[in-house]
Amino acid sequence: MASVPASTKQLERSTHTAFVHGDNTLYVWGGFQVRASEEVTLPSDEIWLCDLDSGKWQRREMGGETPPLLVGFCGSYVNGSLYVFAGYDGQTYSNQMFSVDLTQHCYLWKKVLTTKGTTPSPRNKHSCWVHGDRLIYFGGYVCKTLREARNLESTNFIIEEMNWLTIGDVLFRCWGWHNEVDVFDTFTATWSVPETKGQPPLPRGCHASAVVGNRGYVCGGVESAELDMYCLDLDVWHWTQIAALSCRVPPGRSMHTLTLNADHSLFVFGGLGLDGKTLNDAWQFDTLAREWREMTHAHSDKPRVCHTACLGSDNDVIIFGGSSNLSIAMDSITMLTCPSQTHSGDVLIIQTQPYPLFRLCEDFLGSNSEVFSQHLHRLPAKLRAKIDKRISFFSKSLAPT
Numbered sequence: 001m002a003s004v005p006a007s008t009k010q011l012e013r014s015t016h017t018a019f020v021h022g023d024n025t026l027y028v029w030g031g032f033q034v035r036a037s038e039e040v041t042l043p044s045d046e047i048w049l050c051d052l053d054s055g056k057w058q059r060r061e062m063g064g065e066t067p068p069l070l071v072g073f074c075g076s077y078v079n080g081s082l083y084v085f086a087g088y089d090g091q092t093y094s095n096q097m098f099s100v101d102l103t104q105h106c107y108l109w110k111k112v113l114t115t116k117g118t119t120p121s122p123r124n125k126h127s128c129w130v131h132g133d134r135l136i137y138f139g140g141y142v143c144k145t146l147r148e149a150r151n152l153e154s155t156n157f158i159i160e161e162m163n164w165l166t167i168g169d170v171l172f173r174c175w176g177w178h179n180e181v182d183v184f185d186t187f188t189a190t191w192s193v194p195e196t197k198g199q200p201p202l203p204r205g206c207h208a209s210a211v212v213g214n215r216g217y218v219c220g221g222v223e224s225a226e227l228d229m230y231c232l233d234l235d236v237w238h239w240t241q242i243a244a245l246s247c248r249v250p251p252g253r254s255m256h257t258l259t260l261n262a263d264h265s266l267f268v269f270g271g272l273g274l275d276g277k278t279l280n281d282a283w284q285f286d287t288l289a290r291e292w293r294e295m296t297h298a299h300s301d302k303p304r305v306c307h308t309a310c311l312g313s314d315n316d317v318i319i320f321g322g323s324s325n326l327s328i329a330m331d332s333i334t335m336l337t338c339p340s341q342t343h344s345g346d347v348l349i350i351q352t353q354p355y356p357l358f359r360l361c362e363d364f365l366g367s368n369s370e371v372f373s374q375h376l377h378r379l380p381a382k383l384r385a386k387i388d389k390r391i392s393f394f395s396k397s398l399a400p401t
Contacts, residue, residue: 031321083135207222227249269319271305317352322343362387
């Protein structure tokens with residue numbers, strides 16, 4: 001398996017997927033960059049790994065049935081495998097699924113072909129809850145036939161455009177935002193559509209989602225002054241709108257992240273505000289008390305949109321990639337996107353809780369290695385290896401040169 005060091009330019013990206021697994025390692029796959037004012041989709045035959053203890057990156061090659069170059073896909077990590085579903089390849093929207101087992105020495109993609117049930121419609125900008133062996137997809141920009149669109153209530157599907165194309169005996173298709181729930185059981189390779197109850201969220205895409213226990217939470221992705229929050233019970237499929245009890249609520253946004261960072265708390269970071277500007281604020285939502293709390297953090301000068309956020313060690317939130325200056329100007333006639341987006345390739349670590357004493361000692365030794373250089377050799381081998389990683393971390397930026 002080939003492994004090569006990373007460069008800053010190679011790492012810069014947006015709309016990728018990322019997760020933390022194993023020995024505090026961040027995995028990053030896919031996304032796009034802007035080069036010379038042109039969007040360039042990044043290769044699907046490579047994945048980047050960052051040791052979060054040392055800050056060192058490496059690139060790993062991937063073979064097999066590699067996915068097409070996609071944006072707007074949904075990547076999910078479950079039981080040692082990365083699943084990629086749907087997305088846009090620059091010409092058509094997809095409803096294909098690919099998986100790769102990351103526990104093997106060689107990373108080989110497989111196209112998921114032999115499935116039961118009905119595969120959902122092509123889509124992008126959707127989200128996924130991972131619950132047990134199931135991947136539970138919600139929302140996004142989806143394709144429907146006219147007949148399908150007519151069978152849906154107007155509150156479940158918002159038509160954006162129609163294409164007069166012939167696919168089999170279907171004369172044209174409808175494209176728009178929806179609020180469906182589709183389930184893929186990775187153990188039985190079965191697609192299903194649960195019958196949900198309660199009041200679902202409005203159709204949306206570019207929202208954020210996270211799982212707390214047996215409940216899936218979704219927020220944002222619609223034009224609302226305040227960030228809305230909905231919860232779906234993943235056992236009985238009942239929707240509930242969560243009314244915050246706090247005085248302050250985050251402003252509405254899209255292209256942000258929602259991360260479980262404690263037993264019952266969710267962390268919101270960044271996104272695109274209703275004024276078309278990239279945000280740099282951070283909020284924590286207590287799902288039991290139903291209260292929001294704005295958090296101070298060390299990266300308030302680094303706004304992010306289309307980034308990823310993962311749970312790291314000691315309840316750190318690991319922000320990677322995204323654009324720092326996406327700006328959309330809107331008036332009654334046009335919508336203009338900033339042509340010179342600056343994509344990020346750095347890792348932002350946001351501390352959300354007090355560190356345990358052992359972590360504090362590791363970081364103190366790592367950041368003051370010159371003081372203890374004559375004594376570090378006395379440490380047990382395993383602990384010395386960990387301290388060496390922390391020394392490497394503090395000796396350079398997480399964004400390699």
